[in-house]
Amino acid sequence: MQWVWRCFWRLSPGRPRQIVTIPRPDGALVLKDQPLPLPWLAIDAYATRHGIAGDRFDDLVALVTRMDETFLTVWREQQSDA
DSSP: OHHHHHHHHHGGGGOOEEEEEEEESSSEEEEEEEOOOOHHHHHHHHHTTTTHHHHHHHHHHHHHHHHHHHHHHHHHHHHHHH
C-alpha cells in the first residue's frame, strides 16, 4: 500500500486548483484557492513512468481516486469550520 500513498503524495502538489469567489455579509468578496481532483491522466502518466500496468494499474487508479475524494472532503470540511 506504500506504493499507492507514494503516488498520491507525489501527484497531490500538482493537482489543478481554481479560485472561487465567496461573498461576505458586508458585501465584500473573498477569493479562495480550492483544490480540484487529481486528473486521471496524471495517475496514468505516473503509472507509465513507474511501469505499473494491468490489474495493478486498475488498483492504483481506484485507490488514488478514493484517497483523493477523501482528501477533498476533509479539505472542504476544514474550510467550512474556519
